[in-house]
Amino acid sequence: MARSTQLPTDRRMFLKRTATTLAIPAAASIAGGVLTGTAHADTSDLPDYAPIPAEAFGPALNADGYHVGQIAGNLYWVTDSSYQAMFLSTRQGVVLVDAPPTIGHNLLRAIGKVTNTNGRPSKVTHLIYSHSHADHIGAAGLFGRDTVRIAQAETAGLLARAADPKRPRPTVTFRDSYRLRVGGETLQLEYHGPNHAPGNIFIHAPDYTTLMVVDVLFPGWVPFKNLAVSQDIPDWVKAQSIAMDYPWQTLVGGHLGRLGTRADGELQIQYMKDLEASTRAAITSVDPTPYFAEYGAQGNSWAIFKTFLDAVAQAAAAPVTAKYTGRLAAADVFTMDNAWTLMESLRIDSGILGPFGVRP
Structure with missing residues (x-):
């Protein structure tokens, strides 16, 4: 029986199919949701790159295309091997940090999987924005209007300008620091000035010796193109040392497939x-x-x-x-x-x- 060329409406299934077919026809076009064309892409002129070191990879993804893992205690992380989010399970609900659109609805699945196991509420009561960029918070619109959204003041201003319904404006803002206490758990949010973007904050979970700072350190990999497309290069470089000043043992960097160690931070600085x-x-x-x-x-x-x-x-x-x-x-x-x-x-x-x- 011939394989259907109907594009799946479920993004997860589309990614699975793409991974198995390996190539999309070069002459293909999309009309009415149908992929047409028969000529395969010519990849003969694509550059060859060095093999990726085994230690750069993270854990394998599940059938839905994500991995959720425990960092320590009630603190967890989610990745699709390209982006990362972090969440804290509390007695009153879940505190989520970032909502990358590539993970999308898998965030809800990951949170449900964890909270169904530990018996805590699965509702996301608080959503923290690391910064304003859509690739990290573009799925924030999936969460209800009653979710408390927290961001630094610069981020709030940029989101007001963007007026993007997929990135609802924060309901709580702060200038330099903000301590969030929910259901017996604590996250410390701090702003040390612009680096990758105005408003990009450091999210510290002191009880779990974990730091999340996005687009600053890239565990196991070189920084993304053009120094992570950062808007303030001197302060972006400085932010790497600021991150190392925190007493963390685990880093959530916002990108790629694994968590970071202090050795990763030291290697990028070098x-x-x-x-x-x-x-x-x-x-x-x-x-x-x-x-x-x-x-x-x-x-x-x-x-x-x-x-x-x-x-x-x-x-x-x-x-x-x-x-x-x-x-x-x-x-x-x-x-x-x-x-x-x-x-x-x-x-x-x-x-x-x-x-x-x-x-x-």
């Missing part, structure tokens, strides 16, 4: 130190002459900038990629992008301008 040293050296060592000679005569200033800055990023990334391939997953995927972003920060934030400085 990666960033090496990347900065290499980038500083490349800014001064790469000869700008060929780029000015080739494009200056054309009056193409943007071409001068692009070719020189790309060359600097490539030179900066090369030794760092070589050092960390096999130690940090995807070192060969994003290190050049991360070097480019760090180079730009060094130029505009630290005044290391290279050939674009004050003319003699």
Whole structure:
């Protein structure tokens, strides 16, 4: 019997089917919910990347495409191997931290699975936003209007501007710190200034020696492209050290498939130190002459900038990629992008301008 090409309405089933079929037809189109086309995608020109170290992976996902695990006591985490959330089961209900849309309804399944086991209420009474970005809280609309939503004031302002029904505005805001006590459990929320995004907070569970801070530390992996697309690079770098100042043993980083250890934090900080040293050296060592000679005569200033800055990023990334391939997953995927972003920060934030400085 021929396989149906009807697109499943259940996202979980769609992801399962995609994982088993491996390739979507290149010539396919979607019309009326039906996938049509027969030619398979040509993947021959896709780049090859280094194997992912085994220790970078987290636990296997269940049939619904998620994993829920106990961190300690009444504190749990959920992942779909790309995003993470954390929740605290209390005598009065559940405190959830973040609601990534890729996990979506699986958050409800995970919470129900845990609370049905420990006999506590399954209702999410409080929802904490780590920051405003939709990829981390875009499923917040799944929870009822009576859910208390908590966020830092900068996050509240950004959500008011977005006016996104999938990210309802917080009902409780704070400026520097907020201690949430619910049903005999405590979470300490603190803001140390902008880093990845304005309003990005540190969520500390002191009774469970656990810290959740999102898009700052990436256990087992290099940071996401362009230093996690962070809006304040100097303070994003600083936030890594601030995170290490907390007395945690377990980190929930918001991304990928496993929890973090203190050794993970120390390794990323060393990666960033090496990347900065290499980038500083490349800014001064790469000869700008060929780029000015080739494009200056054309009056193409943007071409001068692009070719020189790309060359600097490539030179900066090369030794760092070589050092960390096999130690940090995807070192060969994003290190050049991360070097480019760090180079730009060094130029505009630290005044290391290279050939674009004050003319003699």
